[in-house]
Structures are given as C-alpha cells and as structure tokens.
Amino acid sequence: MEKYIKIIGDSYYGYFNYLVNEMFYPSLHNYFWWLLGLSVGVWLLEIFLPWREKQAIFRKDFWLDGFYMFFNYFLFSLIAYNAISNVAVELFNDFLGLFGVENIVAIQIESWPRWAQFLLMFLIADFIQWNVHRLLHRVPALWEFHKVHHSVEEMGFAAHLRFHWMETILYKSAQYIPLAMIGYGLEDFFIVHIFTTAIGHLNHANIKLTYGPLKYILNNPVMHLWHHAKALPKNMPYGVNYGITLSLWDYLFKTDYIPHEGEYEPLGFDGMEEFPKTFWQQVTYPFFKKKSNEAAE
Ligand SMILES: [Zn+2]
Ligand SMILES: [Zn+2]
Numbered sequence: 253m254e255k256y257i258k259i260i261g262d263s264y265y266g267y268f269n270y271l272v273n274e275m276f277y278p279s280l281h282n283y284f285w286w287l288l289g290l291s292v293g294v295w296l297l298e299i300f301l302p303w304r305e306k307q308a309i310f311r312k313d314f315w316l317d318g319f320y321m322f323f324n325y326f327l328f329s330l331i332a333y334n335a336i337s338n339v340a341v342e343l344f345n346d347f348l349g350l351f352g353v354e355n356i357v358a359i360q361i362e363s364w365p366r367w368a369q370f371l372l373m374f375l376i377a378d379f380i381q382w383n384v385h386r387l388l389h390r391v392p393a394l395w396e397f398h399k400v401h402h403s404v405e406e407m408g409f410a411a412h413l414r415f416h417w418m419e420t421i422l423y424k425s426a427q428y429i430p431l432a433m434i435g436y437g438l439e440d441f442f443i444v445h446i447f448t449t450a451i452g453h454l455n456h457a458n459i460k461l462t463y464g465p466l467k468y469i470l471n472n473p474v475m476h477l478w479h480h481a482k483a484l485p486k487n488m489p490y491g492v493n494y495g496i497t498l499s500l501w502d503y504l505f506k507t508d509y510i511p512h513e514g515e516y517e518p519l520g521f522d523g524m525e526e527f528p529k530t531f532w533q534q535v536t537y538p539f540f541k542k543k544s545n546e547a548a549e
Pocket of ligand 1: 385389398401402479
C-alpha cells in the first residue's frame, strides 16, 4: 500500500515540476509551446482564410473551449490522470506478477527502422481510437460523456480538445494493453503527438481543407464537420466519420458520409437546448444525469 501512495506522491511532484518547466522554458521539444504555437497558427488560418465567413473570430464558446484545451492537455494530467495511470500500471504489473508473468510483450519490433516503428504504433493507436470513438456513440452511458464534445455549435480549432476528462481515461486504457504487447525501441512519441494534435486542430477549424486524394487517408475539416452534424443519415443513426487522425478506417468500414460541403450545417444533437453551458456543469452532468434517471425509475 505504501508503495502505491509513494507512486501517487512522486507522480504529482514529478508532473508539477514538468508542467512548470514546460511553461517557463520554451524549446523545440516542449508540448506547452507547441500547443500554443499550433493554436495560434491554425487560428490565424481561420482568420485569414475562413470557410464560414459569417462566423465570428471569437466564435461561440471560444473561451470555454480554450479552457478545455488547457485543462485536458495539462491540468487533468496534473490533477489526476498521471497519478491514476501510474498506480494502474503498477497494479497491473503486480497482478501479472502473481502468475509469474514479467511482461506481456508478444511481438518485437525493436530492430525495425525507427520510422517503421513509429508508423506501426501510430496505426494501431489510431485504429483503437476509432473503435473507442464508435463505442462512445453506441453505448448510451458513454454517449453521455461524449456529448460534451458534440455540444459544439460553431467549429473552431479549440473545439478539438473540448471533451469530458473521462474520455482521456477511456482512450488511454483501451490503448494500454495492446501497445504494451509490442516491444518497441522508441522512448519518445513527441513527433506523433504533435502531428496528431495539428491534424485534430485542423479537423475542427473553420478552414476548408481536404488534402486532395489524401482525404482517403487523413481526416479533415470537411469530413469532421459531418461527424458533428445534428442530422444523421437514416442508415447510420449512431454517427458517421468516426476518424480521429486517419479517415482511412471510415472508408474501409463504410462509415464515411460527406453528402455535400455543408459549411452551415447545424451542429450538435437532439435536446441540445437542455445541455449545460458551463465547464463545471458539463463535466459533472453525466454523473448526476445517471442518478436522476435511476431516481425516476
Ligand atoms: Zn463523436
Ligand atoms: Zn470533433
């Protein structure tokens, strides 16, 4: 037990130092300044090359989404995730230890060239995310959490990181075991992380970009706008275009849907009017919502 408490303490201390360092010492290998730079860069594109010209530069929920961005990217990790995940990994390893298992590596790719290792890890992680995203739409209890992301009414770069913190836990947990089964020789996924953040920002931005024939591989703002559309096609009632960074999976599994450009397509979900409007209400809502349903039964 003491061991776990020590892990929690070390995690907070380590992450706090890390965050302070990130904020005050800009460098090329720094998440904080990259996030800031990417956000300003994509916002400038929205300002000078807007797709929806009627949309304000400070669109609806601009500041709320900006807060979500900072919260989900940094603060949530500081407050809870880092400590929870370190303890979970230790518990998991101890659990395996009970059966004499020291690691669960099933495939070794350490000897592969670095780029091939990056590519494989990225493909696996993105495919898992695509599946988790489908579940967020399919399973009613999970949809309550995912509604936060779909409560965006006007799309802009910061909407990318407007989501309930529970999503971080769900996505990371689903990825952990499959990725732990691969023995890779990479220590740092910085490049992949920055690349996926850039694509995610662009997917939500008020810019008309489709990347030509690459649209069958990369998700893009036109395709992702339809993921947020209020009206869904009859044959796909749960949702369309589930892609995170890659659009490939949607084309492969026939969940792609782009009927036309649709820049002014109404966004959200049915019953949006009753959805809470502030950060605190939105992140607590799924828990209380469940309770009030149970009480009503
Ligand atoms: Zn979604
Ligand atoms: Zn989105």
